[in-house]
Structure formats: C-alpha cells, structure tokens
Amino acid sequence: MQAGAMYATSSQNHKVLVLGAGFVSAPLIDYLTKHNDTAVTVASNIKQEVKNMSGKFKHASPIVLDILKETDRLTELVKGHDLVISLLPHTIHPPIAKLCIENKKNFVTASYVSPQIKELEKSALDAGISIVMEVGVDPGIDHMLAMQCFHDIKERGGNVSSFVSWCGGLPSPEDSENPLKYKFSWSPAGMLQSAMAGSRYLKDGKVIEMAEGGDNYKYGRQDISFMPGFHLEGFPNRDSIKYKDQYEIQEADTVFRGTLRYDGFVDSIIGLQQLGIVSSEMNSMLDEDSPDISWKQFISHILGGGSDISEEDLQQLVYKCVDENDHRLQTIIGLGLLSENIVPKLKSPLQSLAAHLATKLTYGNDERDMIVLRHEVIGQFNKGKTEHHNIDLVVYGEPAGYTAMAATVGYPCAIAARMVLLNKIETKGVVTPLKKAVYKPLLKELKRLGIKPKISITTN
Known part of the structure; x- marks a missing residue:
C-alpha cells in the first residue's frame, strides 16, 4: 500500500483509527461510517482480516499493520487521526494509551481499566484527553x-x-x-x-x-x-x-x-481441571520441535499410562481421575481428548487445549x-x-x-467514540460509563439500535 493511502485522508471532519479487525470491529465500523462526517482507518496485522474488510464500508480504509513491530508507522497513524479505538488484547492497551497521551489523541476501548491504565490518569489529564474504557457489554x-x-x-x-x-x-x-x-x-x-x-x-x-x-x-x-x-x-x-x-x-x-x-x-470444566490440561505450566512434550503426539498419548502420559494403552484402559484411568463422574468422562471423550488427533504444540496444556477447542466449538x-x-x-x-x-x-x-x-461490544464502543468526537464526553483522564451524562445518551442510542x-x- 502506498504511503499516501496510509490512513484516511478524506474531507470528513472526524478521523478515527481502529486497531484490530476481528469480529467486534464490523458493527463498530458500520456505526461510525454511517455518519458521513467520519472516516475510519482499520489496522490489523492479519492480512485476511484486512482483505475481508476491503470495500465493505464506505469511508473505511483497511491497512496491514503490525503495531508491535511497526512502531514508527503506528505513531504516524495516531498523529493523523483524532481518536484511536483499540479492539486488541488488553495487554497491548497501555503502550497505545501512552502514545495517545504523547500525541494528545483520545482513546476508546471496551476493556477493563487495568492498573497500568489507571497509572496514566494524571498524564491523560495533563494532556487534556479522554481515555474511555469499559464500554462493551461486560464491562459496559x-x-x-x-x-x-x-x-x-x-x-x-x-x-x-x-x-x-x-x-x-x-x-x-x-x-x-x-x-x-x-x-x-x-x-x-x-x-x-x-x-x-x-x-x-x-x-x-x-x-x-x-x-x-x-x-x-x-x-x-x-x-x-x-x-x-x-x-x-x-x-x-x-x-x-x-x-x-x-x-x-x-x-x-x-x-x-x-x-x-x-x-x-x-x-x-472441573473434569478438564482434574485431568491436568487447564494448566499454564510449560510441558516439554508440547514444545514446537518435539515429536508429534496424539491426545490419547498425551492424556495417557499425564495419567501415568503407557503410550500403547488400549482405549478401554485409558477411559478407566480417566474415569478414576474425574472421581468416577460419567458426565465428566463423556465430556472428555466428546471433545476428542482421547482420540488419535494430534495435539497442537503450544508449550502449555492450556494453550494446546484452547487451540483444539477453537477448531471444534466455533459458530457455523x-x-x-x-x-x-x-x-x-x-x-x-x-x-x-x-x-x-x-x-x-x-x-x-x-x-x-x-x-x-459483536453487537453488544462493538455498538457501545462506537457510540462512546462518537460522543467523544462530538464533545459529548467532556471528562478528561480515565473515563468509565458510570456517570449519567455518559450512560444516559449511550443507553438511549442502544435502544434505538434494538438493544x-x-x-x-x-x-x-
């Protein structure tokens, strides 16, 4: 993408930078760009997300950006917009908020106020900006x-x-x-x-x-x-x-x-905990360069069984492990955790289980x-x-x-951003929707949207 198209440069009065183009982003961008005075730049490090977003909304310009590596480019993007919305994981919010403070740009996200964000209160006040948080569904x-x-x-x-x-x-x-x-x-x-x-x-x-x-x-x-x-x-x-x-x-x-x-x-979930696979501890069998291992072999290893254990014997081991609870055993079997499927090697049982569940329990x-x-x-x-x-x-x-x-996170976040752009949220520093001046118009607009x-x- 050419430098000239780095961010929205239209004649719209308000320019918004959205970081993240996942499932929550669509209703948020939809809401913002339905106002003809607003242009949105959507940045994601996932090329497919950017491709999916291309041409979907008027006044929206999707770009590929790795915010953790392309910090200079991110800084220029922040400078070129009036407000930044982060839909990224909460751990990434503090450095983005600091960048907004340095460049005196307002910042909005649906995530909880973390201790790291709370520490930025005085800096945000001194910069005269609003850091609006907790405007999703829970919290929000x-x-x-x-x-x-x-x-x-x-x-x-x-x-x-x-x-x-x-x-x-x-x-x-x-x-x-x-x-x-x-x-x-x-x-x-x-x-x-x-x-x-x-x-x-x-x-x-x-x-x-x-x-x-x-x-x-x-x-x-x-x-x-x-x-x-x-x-x-x-x-x-x-x-x-x-x-x-x-x-x-x-x-x-x-x-x-x-x-x-x-x-x-x-x-x-108690059954999965008893099995030992809701653990964040590193396991050498799940290292990236370790040999492939099936769920059957991995669970057998955890429970002290052999690598060639029979299906019946493994089920008995699991049954004892989960206090002879039929429901827990059937859950484990039903999730494919005693199968020959290969375990995703993501270092910890929890991360490997999460990747496995992500392939089995997604919405059609x-x-x-x-x-x-x-x-x-x-x-x-x-x-x-x-x-x-x-x-x-x-x-x-x-x-x-x-x-x-997506609707109950994206819409409130977008409405809050719109309120900041129109100076309807005038409070500076870290702001949550606990004051009537914030929640009353926000709830009124959600009602108009059917929520x-x-x-x-x-x-x-």
Whole structure:
C-alpha cells in the first residue's frame, strides 16, 4: 500500500483509527461510517482480516499493520487521526494509551481499566484527553444499566441494599449441542484462564472468597432460577467487592457479579481441571520441535499410562481421575481428548487445549449466539418500603449479520467514540460509563439500535 493511502485522508471532519479487525470491529465500523462526517482507518496485522474488510464500508480504509513491530508507522497513524479505538488484547492497551497521551489523541476501548491504565490518569489529564474504557457489554452495558437503577433509587430517597448481577455469552439453545454446551465468540484461552481465577463477593455482610486454581467452579457454582427455559447455572466473576466503591453503593450488604453458562458446563470444566490440561505450566512434550503426539498419548502420559494403552484402559484411568463422574468422562471423550488427533504444540496444556477447542466449538455460518444479562437490585426506602428491581437483557445474534457479542461490544464502543468526537464526553483522564451524562445518551442510542432491557419492579 502506498504511503499516501496510509490512513484516511478524506474531507470528513472526524478521523478515527481502529486497531484490530476481528469480529467486534464490523458493527463498530458500520456505526461510525454511517455518519458521513467520519472516516475510519482499520489496522490489523492479519492480512485476511484486512482483505475481508476491503470495500465493505464506505469511508473505511483497511491497512496491514503490525503495531508491535511497526512502531514508527503506528505513531504516524495516531498523529493523523483524532481518536484511536483499540479492539486488541488488553495487554497491548497501555503502550497505545501512552502514545495517545504523547500525541494528545483520545482513546476508546471496551476493556477493563487495568492498573497500568489507571497509572496514566494524571498524564491523560495533563494532556487534556479522554481515555474511555469499559464500554462493551461486560464491562459496559452492565455498568450502565446498574447505575441507571442505582441513581433512580437514590434520587427518590432510597438506598441500595443488594446488587446481584449475572451475564453470559452463550450459543442460542438450538445451537448449543456439544459437550460443553458452549461455543467461542472470543478467546478460548481467555475462557480457560478465567476458569482458574479466584473470586470475592459480599453476601449478607460477609466476605466470601474462592481461591485461584479451580475453587471458583468447585464451590462457587449456583443454580439459576430466572429464565428457567434456558436451564442456566452460574459462578462468581472475580472481585465483586470493589464495585461497592465504583458504583457508590457502600451501604449494600450484598454485592455479587457472576457468569452464566448452561447447566453442566461447570462440571465439565472441573473434569478438564482434574485431568491436568487447564494448566499454564510449560510441558516439554508440547514444545514446537518435539515429536508429534496424539491426545490419547498425551492424556495417557499425564495419567501415568503407557503410550500403547488400549482405549478401554485409558477411559478407566480417566474415569478414576474425574472421581468416577460419567458426565465428566463423556465430556472428555466428546471433545476428542482421547482420540488419535494430534495435539497442537503450544508449550502449555492450556494453550494446546484452547487451540483444539477453537477448531471444534466455533459458530457455523447459520448459527446464533446470545447475550443474557440479569441485574437484581433491592432498594430500601423510608417506612420500611422495599423495591425489587429485575433488569433483563437478552440479545440474539443474526446468522447472516452480527453476532450478539459483536453487537453488544462493538455498538457501545462506537457510540462512546462518537460522543467523544462530538464533545459529548467532556471528562478528561480515565473515563468509565458510570456517570449519567455518559450512560444516559449511550443507553438511549442502544435502544434505538434494538438493544434494550426489560425492567420490572415489585414493591413490599
């Protein structure tokens, strides 16, 4: 590509640089470029993504760029745009944010505010720019719907005594038939790593903690009674207690955020943990230059069996390893982990398993995903009045269109970027959508796009 076409040079008033051209990018670029005053440059190091994007959207210019290697070119791109949106992994955000600060360009991403980003607060303020974070679905829409409810209760003189939140990205029921009842619209490695994370939450004034390494699934699983047709289960999502301060609900004695899955998922993951293949420890058998090995051989080696073990004997070893749990054994068999298929050699069992699952549990062209979000908020008022607020959001993907995950991450991120471009987000520094001035117009625009919750309130 010629230098003159490095980035959007049209007469549009606003120029946006989007880093990453994966599945979330399409609705985001679609939204931004439907405004004729905005030109978008889309940069990706994956040539096929750039090829797929070419000619797809007016006012969008896709380019190939390796941001980790072509730092000088990235710097020039940042200088040539008004705002940068990163759809890349969260670990890459801090250096991009620093580059935006140096060049006084606003920065938007759907990812959580990390400690590294938080450290840039003063620099961003001094530069007079906004670093807008957590404008996806979780985090993002979940924050906005929660804050809207909290503010409503407080503005009427009440206090929030309990906040329980659930969210999950799932295949729609008709497309959920596989051993995990789950498909990947994001990183398989990320899902497996989160399965080993610990958690903290507050219940009736008591701090409940789950240790890292699998306790979250072993002891944190809960049956889900709402939306019974989906037959869901859930488990705690990392540190919920910090949201007492972030949401300004210090008076609450219950604060819980959890992840939703179809019933049976947790037990299946426990089986994989017991097998030892949700481990990030390096394994020499998975080195790039090691001999090819089948899943059957690898699992047999882990469990102390021979390389020529029979199928029946290996199943017996696995059965004992998973506490003679039939469901776990059938999951392992169904995922092809006792097969003659060759293990991807990616150094650790977790990364190899992730690559294997990515080939087996992906969405077909005619399949749908869905997002399920539920907030349960209790407000206490004078004279003993209590309100129970249930906020439900269910979004389905479109087989010929955008996935639910892409829409609920891409659209809010794009709307937030548009608000920054139009100076409708005036706050500088690190910004999240917790203030009414941010979440109110954002939720209004999401509603126009068809992403709207169902809210019910009961009083006693």
